[in-house]
Amino acid sequence: MTNILIVDDDIHILKLVQIHLSEQGYKTFTAKNGIEALEILHKEICDLAVVDVMMPFMDGYTLTQEIRKQCNIPVILLTAKNQIEDKEQGFQAGTDDYLVKPFELKELSFRIKALLRRYDKKLDESIVRVGSTTMNKNSYEVQIGDRTILLPLKEFELLYFLMSKPMQVFSRDHLIEYIWGLDYEGDDRTVDVHIKRLRARFSKLTDDFQIKTVRGVGYSLEAKRE
Structure with missing residues (x-):
C-alpha cells in the first residue's frame, strides 16, 4: 500500500484530503505542522508528501527542505498564493509539484499518480x-x-x-x-x-x-x- 503524508494546519482541508486519498486506496498520515510531520517521518515510511505552505512553527518551504534531507520522496506544495516568486521559492526548496488553493481533489489525485509513476521509474528495482x-x-x-x-x-x-x-x-x-x-x-x-x-x-x-x-x-x- 502507498503511504501518503498530508500536512496542513487547516483541519478542514486536512480531513478532506485524508478522506479523499483513503477512498483512493492510499494509507494516510496527517500532521498539523512541520514538527509533527517530521516526527511521523522518523517513525513511518512515506511514499509522498502533500504539504501546505503557510503553517505555524515551520512553513512548507522549510519542511520540504527537511524532507529532502531525510528521504527521497515526491513533495506537492499546497498554497493560496499564485505568484511566480512563490512558485520559484517552492521549487528551490525541492518541491516536485505545486497546487494552488482552492483546488480540485481529482486534480490532486492525478498529480499524485503522475509523481509516484515518475519516482517508481527512478527507483527501479534498486x-x-x-x-x-x-x-x-x-x-x-x-x-x-x-x-x-x-x-x-x-x-x-x-x-x-x-x-x-x-x-x-x-x-x-x-x-x-x-x-x-x-x-x-x-x-x-x-x-x-x-x-x-x-x-x-x-x-x-x-x-x-x-x-x-x-x-x-x-x-x-x-x-x-x-
Missing part, C-alpha cells in the same frame, strides 16, 4: 521494502525508521534477495548459486550461518519480517501481516 524496513541496493544500506544499518556484503545480498521475493521458499543450493556463485567451493552450511546472523541482528530491531526455516527445503522470508 529498493525493496517490507513494512518500515527498506533496503537500497545502490547505497547498500538498510533503513528501519530513522535508523540506518550497514551489513556485510553477503548478508546484505542474502537478505535483499529474500526480501525481494517474500513468501517464496528457496533451497540452500539455490541461495548458494545466486549469492555466492557457481564457483563457490564451500558447503551449504554457509547459508545457515548467514541466516543465523541476520536473525540475530534483526530480531531485536523490527518485527516487519521473519526468516523462516522450511524443514527439508530451505528458507523463506515471511512479512508481518497488517
Whole structure:
C-alpha cells in the first residue's frame, strides 16, 4: 500500500484530503505542522508528501527542505498564493509539484499518480521494502525508521534477495548459486550461518519480517501481516 503524508494546519482541508486519498486506496498520515510531520517521518515510511505552505512553527518551504534531507520522496506544495516568486521559492526548496488553493481533489489525485509513476521509474528495482524496513541496493544500506544499518556484503545480498521475493521458499543450493556463485567451493552450511546472523541482528530491531526455516527445503522470508 502507498503511504501518503498530508500536512496542513487547516483541519478542514486536512480531513478532506485524508478522506479523499483513503477512498483512493492510499494509507494516510496527517500532521498539523512541520514538527509533527517530521516526527511521523522518523517513525513511518512515506511514499509522498502533500504539504501546505503557510503553517505555524515551520512553513512548507522549510519542511520540504527537511524532507529532502531525510528521504527521497515526491513533495506537492499546497498554497493560496499564485505568484511566480512563490512558485520559484517552492521549487528551490525541492518541491516536485505545486497546487494552488482552492483546488480540485481529482486534480490532486492525478498529480499524485503522475509523481509516484515518475519516482517508481527512478527507483527501479534498486529498493525493496517490507513494512518500515527498506533496503537500497545502490547505497547498500538498510533503513528501519530513522535508523540506518550497514551489513556485510553477503548478508546484505542474502537478505535483499529474500526480501525481494517474500513468501517464496528457496533451497540452500539455490541461495548458494545466486549469492555466492557457481564457483563457490564451500558447503551449504554457509547459508545457515548467514541466516543465523541476520536473525540475530534483526530480531531485536523490527518485527516487519521473519526468516523462516522450511524443514527439508530451505528458507523463506515471511512479512508481518497488517
